[in-house]
Amino acid sequence: MIEVKNIYKSFEKSGVLSEINTTFYRGKTNLIIGQSGSGKTVLLKCLLGLYEADSGEIIYDGLSSKDMSSDDKLNISREMGMVFQGSALFDSMNVLENVRFPLDMLTNIKESEKYSRAMKCIERVNLINATNKLPSELSGGMQKRVAIARAIVMNPKYLFCDEPNSGLDPKTAIVIDQLIQEITREYNITTIINSHDMNSVIEIGENIIFLKEGYKIWQGTNKEILKSKNKEVEDFVYSSELLKKLRQ
Amino acid sequence: MNFLQDIGKYFLMIKTSFVKSCKREIIYKQVFKEINDLVLDSIQIVSILSFFIGGVVSIQMALSLENPLLSKTLIGYATRESVILEFAPTFISIIMAGKVGSYITSSIGTMRVTEQIDALEVMGINSLNYLVFPKIIAMLFYPFVITISMFLGIIGGLLAMTLTGVPSEAYIQGIQMDFDSYHVTYAYIKTLVFSFVLATVPSFHGYYMKGGALDVGKASTKSFYWTSIIIIILNYIITQLLLA
Numbered sequence: 001m002i003e004v005k006n007i008y009k010s011f012e013k014s015g016v017l018s019e020i021n022t023t024f025y026r027g028k029t030n031l032i033i034g035q036s037g038s039g040k041t042v043l044l045k046c047l048l049g050l051y052e053a054d055s056g057e058i059i060y061d062g063l064s065s066k067d068m069s070s071d072d073k074l075n076i077s078r079e080m081g082m083v084f085q086g087s088a089l090f091d092s093m094n095v096l097e098n099v100r101f102p103l104d105m106l107t108n109i110k111e112s113e114k115y116s117r118a119m120k121c122i123e124r125v126n127l128i129n130a131t132n133k134l135p136s137e138l139s140g141g142m143q144k145r146v147a148i149a150r151a152i153v154m155n156p157k158y159l160f161c162d163e164p165n166s167g168l169d170p171k172t173a174i175v176i177d178q179l180i181q182e183i184t185r186e187y188n189i190t191t192i193i194n195s196h197d198m199n200s201v202i203e204i205g206e207n208i209i210f211l212k213e214g215y216k217i218w219q220g221t222n223k224e225i226l227k228s229k230n231k232e233v234e235d236f237v238y239s240s241e242l243l244k245k246l247r248q
Numbered sequence: 249m250n251f252l253q254d255i256g257k258y259f260l261m262i263k264t265s266f267v268k269s270c271k272r273e274i275i276y277k278q279v280f281k282e283i284n285d286l287v288l289d290s291i292q293i294v295s296i297l298s299f300f301i302g303g304v305v306s307i308q309m310a311l312s313l314e315n316p317l318l319s320k321t322l323i324g325y326a327t328r329e330s331v332i333l334e335f336a337p338t339f340i341s342i343i344m345a346g347k348v349g350s351y352i353t354s355s356i357g358t359m360r361v362t363e364q365i366d367a368l369e370v371m372g373i374n375s376l377n378y379l380v381f382p383k384i385i386a387m388l389f390y391p392f393v394i395t396i397s398m399f400l401g402i403i404g405g406l407l408a409m410t411l412t413g414v415p416s417e418a419y420i421q422g423i424q425m426d427f428d429s430y431h432v433t434y435a436y437i438k439t440l441v442f443s444f445v446l447a448t449v450p451s452f453h454g455y456y457m458k459g460g461a462l463d464v465g466k467a468s469t470k471s472f473y474w475t476s477i478i479i480i481i482l483n484y485i486i487t488q489l490l491l492a
């Protein structure tokens with residue numbers, strides 16, 4: 001579980017995040033949604049420790065960011081897995097090498113164990129026939145699946161996904177969403193997904209945080225968001241005229 | 249102000265690349281890969297350039313020494329001095345700023361654009377140690393390339409003189425004349441300094457670049473511009489300190 005308390009973050013004196021208070025639950029797919037420029041990525045990067053908030057605190061299963069030593073920060077970062085928007089796979093490595101990379105870099109376990117752990121994750125994302133392929137030989141959806149396998153190979157407590165289905169067709173996007181949700185439940189991890197895709201929101205949004213201009217406007221589940229009377233949420237969910245008519 | 253900030257950032261980058269080291273076997277693997285990409289892959293172009301420029305230098309020397317009172321051995325002597333003191337260490341380094349420098353900037357820059365560097369950081373890996381440190385170590389082998397350049401430059405001069413009709417004995421006598429080994433030491437000191445610049449300045453431009461694919465190209469150009477300028481300025485400072 002990750003608790004966010006009163007986070008404020010600015011860049012060059014302009015506030016990007018203000019008064020963010022929320023909780024991201026373990027074993028659930030937590031979604032941060034909002035329009036472009038609403039502060040979703042900045043919040044995600046604060047949670048990842050890539051940005052340091054100007055004020056406020058982030059509590060990772062009882063450990064506050066305020067009380068963390070540099071060793072604590074390193075340990076927490078090693079309990080995090082991240083799926084980047086563009087997958088961020090290493091171009092010169094094949095699928096197997098990409099997935100076992102964190103094991104090679106951060107653990108001292110035997111080669112055979114590294115191999116079996118990496119293969120287990122590759123199998124989990126249904127890519128067992130693509131282990132020797134380079135990222136450039138894979139489709140967008142397959143690249144995302146490799147990125148998920150790499151993110152879970154270290155058995156993380158926290159999984160972060162930045163727009164995991166951007167650039168994918170709606171069908172593949174749902175496959176990726178479902179895979180993330182299954183993995184979240186199976187490994188009982190705290191998953192936080194940054195998205196503006198309404199299909200994802202409806203499909204896997206168990207805990208949704210809606211941001212607008214750096215403020216948290218609304219929080220609830222996928223069922224609640226469709227019935228929300230909040231004007232901003234309504235405008236976001238029913239952004240097209242067709243959806244508005246359908247709702248009426 | 250930005251310029252001073254960048255200088256500070258550059259030295260911090262170098263410092264960070266030496267701390268929080270990745271596992272030794274990973275670094276070894278990266279160093280061997282970089283030796284191949286940065287040093288061995290440069291030998292071909294350096295050999296071709298050195299051979300032909302050595303030839304051109306000797307022809308120009310021969311043209312300048314047409315006076316019958318001047319010994320033909322001076323052609324070999326002047327070619328050797330030009331190649332060892334300036335052409336091989338400095339001009340090859342500027343050419344390498346284009347070849348190796350733009351390769352380093354574009355490869356690290358692409359990793360930045362495609363979030364691969366962020367991925368390393370999120371995993372808790374010191375990305376500078378993983379990406380920049382092996383390049384610095386690999387470039388310690390750069391003097392090997394310069395040795396080849398010196399040798400082929402002088403051989404190129406010999407061949408050009410043979411084709412021009414200057415007796416090869418005179419040229420060989422010239423390259424042995426008044427040999428001062430300190431000049432070679434000076435050339436290698438310069439080369440080592442330049443190798444550090446060639447590894448770090450392009451890395452800095454790639455690592456801290458912002459933007460998209462187009463900006464990777466711009467960063468490579470900027471990296472070549474600054475690497476060349478720094479090499480030329482350091483060349484003057486080192487020459488002033490060691491030869492003046």
